[in-house]
Amino acid sequence: MAATSTRRSYDQYCAVARALDVVGDRWTLLIVRDLMLGPKRYKELLEGLPGIGTNLLAARLRELEAAGVVERGVLPPPAASAVYQLTEIGAALQPVLIALGRWGGRHFLRERRPEDVMVPAAYFVAMRSSFKPEHAEGVRERYEFDIGDRVFEVSVDGDTFSTGEGRTQTPDALFTMDVETLNALLLEGLTASEALAAGRVAVSGDAEALERFTRMFVIRPPAGLTG
Amino acid sequence: MAATSTRRSYDQYCAVARALDVVGDRWTLLIVRDLMLGPKRYKELLEGLPGIGTNLLAARLRELEAAGVVERGVLPPPAASAVYQLTEIGAALQPVLIALGRWGGRHFLRERRPEDVMVPAAYFVAMRSSFKPEHAEGVRERYEFDIGDRVFEVSVDGDTFSTGEGRTQTPDALFTMDVETLNALLLEGLTASEALAAGRVAVSGDAEALERFTRMFVIRPPAGLTG
DNA sequence: CGGAATCCTCTTCGATACTG
DNA sequence: CAGTATCGAAGAGGATTCCG
Numbered sequence: 001m002a003a004t005s006t007r008r009s010y011d012q013y014c015a016v017a018r019a020l021d022v023v024g025d026r027w028t029l030l031i032v033r034d035l036m037l038g039p040k041r042y043k044e045l046l047e048g049l050p051g052i053g054t055n056l057l058a059a060r061l062r063e064l065e066a067a068g069v070v071e072r073g074v075l076p077p078p079a080a081s082a083v084y085q086l087t088e089i090g091a092a093l094q095p096v097l098i099a100l101g102r103w104g105g106r107h108f109l110r111e112r113r114p115e116d117v118m119v120p121a122a123y124f125v126a127m128r129s130s131f132k133p134e135h136a137e138g139v140r141e142r143y144e145f146d147i148g149d150r151v152f153e154v155s156v157d158g159d160t161f162s163t164g165e166g167r168t169q170t171p172d173a174l175f176t177m178d179v180e181t182l183n184a185l186l187l188e189g190l191t192a193s194e195a196l197a198a199g200r201v202a203v204s205g206d207a208e209a210l211e212r213f214t215r216m217f218v219i220r221p222p223a224g225l226t227g
Numbered sequence: 228m229a230a231t232s233t234r235r236s237y238d239q240y241c242a243v244a245r246a247l248d249v250v251g252d253r254w255t256l257l258i259v260r261d262l263m264l265g266p267k268r269y270k271e272l273l274e275g276l277p278g279i280g281t282n283l284l285a286a287r288l289r290e291l292e293a294a295g296v297v298e299r300g301v302l303p304p305p306a307a308s309a310v311y312q313l314t315e316i317g318a319a320l321q322p323v324l325i326a327l328g329r330w331g332g333r334h335f336l337r338e339r340r341p342e343d344v345m346v347p348a349a350y351f352v353a354m355r356s357s358f359k360p361e362h363a364e365g366v367r368e369r370y371e372f373d374i375g376d377r378v379f380e381v382s383v384d385g386d387t388f389s390t391g392e393g394r395t396q397t398p399d400a401l402f403t404m405d406v407e408t409l410n411a412l413l414l415e416g417l418t419a420s421e422a423l424a425a426g427r428v429a430v431s432g433d434a435e436a437l438e439r440f441t442r443m444f445v446i447r448p449p450a451g452l453t454g
Numbered sequence: 455c456g457g458a459a460t461c462c463t464c465t466t467c468g469a470t471a472c473t474g
Numbered sequence: 475c476a477g478t479a480t481c482g483a484a485g486a487g488g489a490t491t492c493c494g
Contacts, residue, residue, distance in 0.1 A: 009342075010257065010278070011277070011278070011340075011342045011343055011344060012257075012277075012343060012344055012345075012346050012349065013336070013339050013340075013343040013344065013345045013346075013349075013410070014260075014328075014331075014336075014346055014349035014353075015327070015328040015329070015330075015331040015332030015335075015336050015349075015353060016256065016257065016260055016324055016327050016328045016331060016349065016352070017257060017331070017346075017349070018331040018332070018335040018336050019327040019328065019330050019331025019332075019335065020256060020257070020327070020331075021331075021335070022331070022335055024251075024253070024256070026251070029243065029247060029251070030237065030239075030243065030244060030247070033241075033243055050238070050239075051237070051238070067335075068334075089334050092330055092333070092334070093330060095326040095329070095330070096323070096326040096327050096330055097243055098326075099322040099323040099325075099326040100242070100243050100246040100247070100323055101242040101243045101246065102242070102322070103242075103246050103319055103320060103322070103323055104241075104242040104243060104244070104245040104246025104247070104248075104249070105242030105245070105246075106319070107295075107316050107319070108242075108245040108246065108248070108249060108294075109240070109241075109242050109245050112240050113238075113240075115236075115238045116238055116239060116240040117238060117239055117240065118239075118240045119239050119240075119241055119244075122239065122240075122241035122242075122243065122244070125243070126241075126242060183240070
């Protein structure tokens with residue numbers, strides 16, 4: 001029973017303080033960020049959060065589970081491994097992550113520091129706040145992204161869409177690229193045609209799809225482009 | 228030089244992680260919450276954050292200032308005292324606080340625990356997410372709230388409004404009540420007429436104003452009321 | 455092998471005391 | 475009033491070990 005449950009609280013009857021009691025601890029919102037893309041095993045979470053330390057991850061998951069933000073689940077066969085996933089309450093944190101991301105992205109993501117690691121999952125969460133439905137009219141397709149050793153899925157159906165981690169059954173296009181290229185496409189104004197011409201992206205399936213994807217999901221558009 | 232500047236970072240090139248590098252430390256977002264209502268002196272901040280400890284408040288203000296979220300200012304004469312206030316970047320955190328507050332309020336503010344303190348300022352921040360412009364058409368007036376020993380102002384002009392701490396020049400109505408009553412009006416369905424009949428609110432000025440105020444700003448409306 | 459509990463060191467927190 | 479100095483307690487981070 002060394003696993004003490006001395007949850008520290010601000011002890012204020014205030015909605016913001018209560019929220020911070022639950023998700024205000026170090027690492028907690030980054031765990032939630034990674035879980036937004038679907039159920040994850042302990043090991044996957046550990047990999048996506050360099051520096052967290054195994055005891056701390058276990059403690060945070062325990063706290064989030066106790067608060068009803070996260071629950072343990074079992075993947076459908078044949079995987080059948082234990083995973084952590086967001087509850088409905090946990091999924092309701094998406095507006096918090098989007099607001100934080102907008103603010104942090106606008107004011108503090110200017111330069112890339114040498115010690116920064118690039119986490120592929122972060123981009124697929126960021127896409128949830130950069131989707132432009134006006135560029136998705138009539139689009140109905142699924143993309144698979146192979147980024148290093150991780151696989152992500154983006155699905156668009158008119159004005160609705162989803163992003164997640166995991167393999168797609170039958171994608172309309174499969175993109176293979178490194179995280180640097182994904183970053184350049186979404187944040188640094190690299191265009192789809194430039195990326196393809198430079199061989200930075202390999203496409204399997206519809207070759208036009210990458211251009212549609214960037215139009216719908218780019219975060220910082222290329223300079224000099226209007227509309 | 229004990230005041231080390233070893234800001235801990237997640238070292239991720241991710242907008243959410245960067246935001247948390249700046250405002251993810253303990254107490255930081257609660258300091259920002261209090262500053263949303265206007266410039267504050269060190270002492271005022273300390274009072275609004277029971278339990279923070281003076282060294283920690285000083286450290287947080289130093290970090291926020293270094294990050295460009297907070298700046299030192301001087302109140303206009305005759306007060307002329309040194310204050311802390313949000314910069315434009317700091318004020319841009321309002322959507323984060325609103326998202327956190329909505330989430331915390333909906334899922335974790337059910338019961339009031341005996342150890343909870345009630346912070347008047349929190350309600351005037353919460354009003355920024357509960358304002359209903361459809362109930363403010365044609366309304367153009369200022370209210371002053373005297374809650375215990377603190378004074379707040381709410382100003383409405385059609386579909387725009389503001390809330391802040393400090394005395395109002397010429398309010399159209401002045402309400403004196405305790406924080407319990409404010410809580411009951413906004414969260415527990417106490418109606419303006421009930422509060423007035425029970426003598427829980429003293430009004431100076433337009434007696435109808437309290438009813439208009441609750442219509443525009445109530446957070447959890449009284450049960451059984453539609454529209 | 456994935457999923458943690460344990461141990462150890464270092465930093466941070468929180469409270470009080472103290473100073474310009 | 476506005477902080478700095480100090481110190482015990484708690485939390486973070488890393489390595490290792492244990493358990494199924």
